[in-house]
Amino acid sequence: MKVTLPWLREHLETNADAETIGWTLTAIGFELEGIEPRGADLDGFSVGHVTGVRQHPNADRLSLCTVDTKDGTFEVICGAPNVRLGMKGIFAPEGSVIPSTGTPLKRSTIRGVESQGMLCSARELGIGEDHDGIIDVGDEPGVGTPAAEALSLEGPVFDVAVTPNRGDGFGVHGLARELAAAGLGTLKEPDARPVEAAFATSRGVDLRFPHEARDACPLFILRELRDVQNGPSPAWLQERLKAVGLRPITALVDITNWSTLDMCRPLHVFDADKVRGDLYLRFAKAGETFRGLDDKTYVLDAGMAVICDDTGIVSLAGIMGGASTGCDEATTNVLLEMALFDPVRTARTGRRLGIESDARQRFERGVDPGFVLPAADYATRMIQTLCGGEAGSIVVAGCVPDNRRTIAFDRRELTRLTGLVLDDAEVERILGDLGFGTASEGEGRFVVSTPTWRHDCTRAADLVEELARIRGFDAIPATPVRRERAVGRPILDSSQLRRLRLRRALAARGLEETVTFSFIGEAEAAAFGGAQVRVANPISADLVAMRPSLLPSLAAAVGRNQARALDDAALFEVAAIFTAAEAGGQTWAAAAVRAGSATPRSWGEPDRPADALDAKGDALAALEATGVNLASLRLETSAPAHFHPGRSGVFKIGREVVATFGELHPGLAKLFDWKGRVVGFELFLDWLPQPKPAKIRARPPLSASAYQPVDRDFAFLVDATAPAGDLLAAVGKASDLIRDVTLFDDYAGKGVPEGKRSLAVAVRMQALDRTLGDADIEDVARRVTEAARQACGAELRQ
């Protein structure tokens, strides 16, 4: 909502300057988004009279003008084609700051002739786009009249954000009332004295809505005006509308716009000579069409409120008038419409048809039902002032709805909810200034009645807000929030803790944390099991599927980074994945991918591509960080289809798959634009068993042996397909004396028979009570060999 200072002053008796007004608007809930000077920066510019025009001796297109100003006569070079002897324009003296450039005007010499100032164009003054000629202010203003006055400039212009609950803030009068309540002056009431009717309005109005939907238009007022003279509005109105961003059209149309902004009272003017018969209102039928004032044709839905004459639809109620009955310069007889339309229906219709109009904006937030009838006179007076003519009688259909409410209010409620204390007089003063009626019941209690323009105030808390914001939020005492105990307590639940530790554990392994969109493309989702949930109105096709896995997002990130020559990507994310189209149909997951080298390329380490076992390591690190007992994990090699079938696995706890890992299926490389191979894991946090709350923090005592350990290496020959994991597990359990088992070689090739591999295992054994003797060692070795043979047919390599 834009409003100019002079316009505001027509509703508010005030001495406050623009800065104070702007600051106050923000302080009471109408955030000032900007102040445009519009003439407020034209000090020093004034009307000059061109008393001589000669051809510039050295330039065909330039004139040498003699200009009489308040400070004397100057010789000015002018290039404008419209400069002529006797015209009055805006003179900028040397040194004045030109608004469009922000630089001071310097004395200059053009083609050998000195120019002692400038005659300005609208664009140079920042008040319009016209740059073809200099401003012509007409004959009326005297020499030396300040530019802003001569041009009737409406600056400064306030740009105010109006919250959706405050329809009344979309009128200059409403803002003036707020400022008056905030102490910046006195509100001036609009002149809505009755205009006497010279004849009986010749048209009728009929509201033809079903009884249960009569709130679509509770009130419709029509007034006929005859013999008006339409044409351009006077300069002051044109300038006023231009200042707030509207285009002046004709006086009649400009008056409807003026009323919409001035009193938040949308009007419509029909050219009476184009309207056939009486007007009636009804709901549109599906598929009916309507040609608006914007010359666009709209196809209407059933249930949109329309205004009709004998020929059909002539206006879209509360949103836009029709092309067929619009006013133009030739209009002489007018039907003036003032109505109330249902906010919800108006909003729905406007949204459906994509029409944003000033009328819609106001109706959908709720206009003042108390100012429909007065507007018939308020607007008529303005039309007669600008266009003459005679006014007919007022025709009323429906009635003024009574929307005044009474609220029982105890001013202690203000203290309870805000900590502010106001006395009875202050409460009555503030509410009174805002238009509320107050009746004191003693002891701080009031019966408050709401004004007709305040649809938002229904209960005591609303009055608390009114009092607090006008008193000023600054006055609310900042009070610290106290904690119950002196020492804080842990506040994260087990799921939150797991995610916190997991993130830090994965980052510590060299993985970079990402946060990517929860929605991905359909094809990407399909590659990872398919989307279970989709967005009905995505902003683009590649953000439609709520991701069933975090891996496609990471896979796509690998592709994007590789496109920027960042081939070695190690990325992870902890976020929700979506499993069902219902509230809460999601589960926490963690996933990581690695692409390119397993470790950064370096002189000190052999270059090795990341493989499925790196992903397995990440998965185990993640599981460990969540506090899961790793011994409870069972590894299976049946991973989902988005993994390489021979290079992947899953970890299960009980029957639940808690994590998947492996090399991502090479067939996905094209979809995600990745080079080489990508490995990864995904962990489903919500499928993990709940951690048992630790009752005792104390660790079991350390049982470290005082006796020397013994290390023995074993080389086993096994089938090439035999799982090393089985061998290691079996060896580890072979004897109580075994402390540690390490696989230190996995070899196939020369010296190993075809179809076999050699697994070399280091075993450390140690007793708690003695130094191991040869017999102990022999016994362990025998048990290890036997266990390996039983587990996977391993033979000791000779």
Next chain:
Amino acid sequence: MGDQLETLRDDVLEAVEGAADLRTLDEVRVQALGKKGRLTEVMRTLGSMPPEERRGFGQRANVVKEALETALAERRQTLEAADLERRLVAEGIDVTLPPRPQPLGRLHPVTQVTEEIIAIFADMGFAVAEGPDIDDDFHNFTALNFPPEHPAREMHDTFFVEGQPELVLRTHTSTVQIRTMMAGPPPHRIIAPGRTYRCDSDATHSPMFHQVEGLLIDQHTHMGHLKGCLEDFCAAFFERDSVPLRFRPSFFPFTEPSAEVDIGCRRTKRELVIGEGSDWLEILGCGMVHPAVLENVGLDPAVWQGFAFGMGIDRVAMLKYGIPDLRTFFEADLRWLRHYGFVPLDLPTTYAGLAR
């Protein structure tokens, strides 16, 4: 006999001096002091000497032995030092080589800043609550006092779930207020960080972003506490003694009174300094929980009261850490992650500080 001892001593000392390496020195030692060494042999004759000679000779022989042992030890030390010196010279490496890399990943700023926020509010006794990204119209709008078709709903640019007109991607974390209040009896004191969604995408908007909700419900908390809480939070978060805040009246359907909060800052062409200067920057919306919301969750607004706020996590991350563009948060560009990310060992706490 005396000469014999002296000759032996002089011979051995000469040999010690002449030993060029540790092996030769050891041979010298064996030849002199070993089992069949010359001095050992001489000492062995002591037994057959007459007692009056034995005493004097024995003493002299011991003196010689000590002298030889000392000489051997000194020589050994010298040779060992020389040996080490030689080895050190031979073992030199190029220390200008880079060390073997030990990659350390970074945490996303959203994670770090979320944990900073949690650390501060935990200190004020707030717990962390969470709710689903996909929620129903009731939790996202109706229970929060958004009337059907109210323009305020339109302002939310809601994503809807296909085939489920009642389901939305939550447009704010305020859904968790409702879930918290419906899950158990007051008092409530929670913050709720999480992902939020609006179908809006331009230079300053992303269709997904992060908010943190705050909710405090009890029987005495008023708007002054809201101010105090947020002032304390901002000072702690921006790590200043105090930060100027401006509470502006505003409108949210689920609070009454409602306020938007601006933080004092100074903008220059090159940087934004939080906590000083004469500019204001909006950072959050807040207010006293609307009585209709309390009624919607079955609480009597005459008995229970409290405040709620909602703040953009990405936004305060951008302000605090000078990250210029919201959209870059979600692109997973490695260069960005490494530049703006946080070392995983830097756990934000109120006692050790939130950030380095």
